[in-house]
Amino acid sequence: MTARVLVVDDVDANVKLLEARLSAEYFEVRTANSGPDALQICTREGTDVILLDVMMPGMDGFEVCRKLKSEPRTQHIPVIMVxxxxxxxxxxxxxxxxxxDFLTKPVDDLALVTRVKNLARLKLLTDEMLMRASTEEQMGVATAMGPGLEQAGRDGRILLVEDRERAADRLVKALETEQHVTCEPDPARALLSVPDGNYDLLIVSLNLVNADGLRLCSQVRSLDRTRHLPIMIVVEPGEEARLLRGLDMGVNDYIVRPVDGNELLARARTQIKRKRYTDYLRTRLEQTVEMAVLDPLTALHNRRYMSSHLKTLFEESAHRGKPLSVLVLDIDHFKAINDTHGHDAGDAVLREFGVRLKRNIRGIDLACRLGGEEFVVVMPDTDLDKAYLVGERLRQCIAAAPFFAGERHGALEVTASVGVASLEFPDDTPELILKRADQALYCAKRDGRNRVVADAA
Known part of the structure; x- marks a missing residue:
């Protein structure tokens, strides 16, 4: 993969060396010789990964990093301290x-490329999710990554797979100062426990005595429920070939023995923070998608979703020669409810109407709020006669019991009129069926309301 990398160092020789190494891997490299220059580039042009030297005159790397992570526009850019x-x-x-992440001079080529690639991959994922939201406020990014940033990688749940007791004890001792660690010597049992363990990080030794650690990593990556779980591997010096295989299969990070406790903590904290951040964005994205297709008042699907889904159901029914019916429902005298009791009472009626509607249709039926007090139910595998009976059942359940509109307004008598239409003709379209159902609804209202009329075209 390629990415934009910003190299920040006040020593030209260091800059040129890192630039040459990264350019050879087809990264697009920008350079800066001071902290203020780096901040300006990030704010003005953006970047995917920053390689940031610590010892710089004026503004050192720590201060630059703090400023980057405190700004909503730059806080999600990964920073590697060199x-x-x-x-x-x-x-x-x-x-x-x-x-x-961290790299120590002299920088190892494999570590450099690995760290940059992993963080660039994270940045790509983060950007993709952020782009789905219209504003940072909508995604709540500032809240998620603001003042508690340094705490986001602590108190995580880690599963450590190591079958050598002394090695496992050393790793657990280093990690348990900040994290909750479960040690499992058997990879088979580890694979069974990972999906249900709600873990934030999996650490696997590649030097297991009785199993292949890489195979466990591969199996975890292949499972849907653990596909996004960060994996760190512990390797011996000189195991570059196995390390590269692990990185190719999606391992997120590695640490080389003898393990430094502070480095292990740092890397674990980074992976846990990253997972929580991406989980947060993923959840917010799902909520945003949900909001785009649901009516916020009734929690029924909205008109936009109905238009798209009705077309799909229509095409399936026409192709298979199966019936399809549509109900259009309208709350009778709804304007009078709003005018007499207020819009809060009207909203309460709409919410309860949606509840009764959903309770009295099948799971495969699609209930939508078309707008205002008008609703639509799309029923696959349902002909006109059966749809009429469903419409009558819905009409009766609406009229059978009063609608509670709040302590102030009490119970209100509510009725509904229903129009029914079905897929009947070779040249039918979703729009024509809806139009016929709407015309039938008009007849129901004209003829006295609180009734069901089926289109007999």
Whole structure:
């Protein structure tokens, strides 16, 4: 894959070295020699991954990272801190500033490319979800990644797969200062427990005595319920070939033995934070999609969804030679309810109408609010006679019991008129069927309301 990478370092030789390595992998590279220049580029042009040197005059890398992560427009850009410092305190400072990953000078080529590719992949996913929302406020990004950013990667649930007791103890001891760790020595049992364990991270040793750790990673990636679970592998020095195979199959990160406890914590925290962020965006995206097809007042499908789905159901019915019917329902004298009791009472009636409608149709039927006080029910595999009976049942259930409109207004008597039409003619279209149902509804209202009329065209 390719991505836009911003290299930030005040030493030209370092910049040129990283630029050459990344360009050889077909990344598009931009450079900056100071923190302010980097911030300006990110704000003005955007980027996919930032390689940020720590030791710079004026504004150091920690301050640059903090500023990037505090701005809604740049806080989702992954930052890799590049430093010659390897003290635990520096790692912690980088984490607190919001860094997503770390590289230590001299930079290893495999680590460089791997880290950049993984974070660029994350950025691509994040951008795709953010683009589905019209504004950052709509997605709630500022709330999700604001003041609690440094806490987002803590208190996670980690499943560690390691069958060597002493090695497992060391890893658990390092992780349990911030995370909740379950250690499972048997990969087969681990595979069974992962889907239902609500884990935030899976850590797998590639040096299992009795099993192949890479096979477990492959199986976890192939399951729908664990497809998005971050995976970190623990490798021995010199295992580049197996490491590359793991990365190719979708492993998110790795750490090389002997494992530094602070680095392990840093990488675990980054993966957990990333998972929670993408889970949040995914959930908000699903809610946005739901809002686009549902009427917010009645929770029935809206007119836009009805138009699209009716067309699909019509085409299926016409192709298979099966019946299809449509009911158009209208609440009688609804304007009088609003005028007499107010719009809050009218809203209560509409909500209850939607509840009764849904309760009295089949699961395969499609109930929609067309707009105002008008509703539509689309019924596959239903001819005109059966649709009429359904319409009559709905009319009766609306009239049978008063609608509670709130403590102020009490119970209101409500009735509905219903028009019915079906797929009958070779040249029928969804629009024609709806029009005939609407004409039948007009006849029901003209003839006294609170009745069902079937189109007999």
């Amino acid at each position: 430093t010659a410092l390897d003290q635990p305190g520096d790692l912690l400072r980088g984490l607190e500033a919001g860094a997503d």
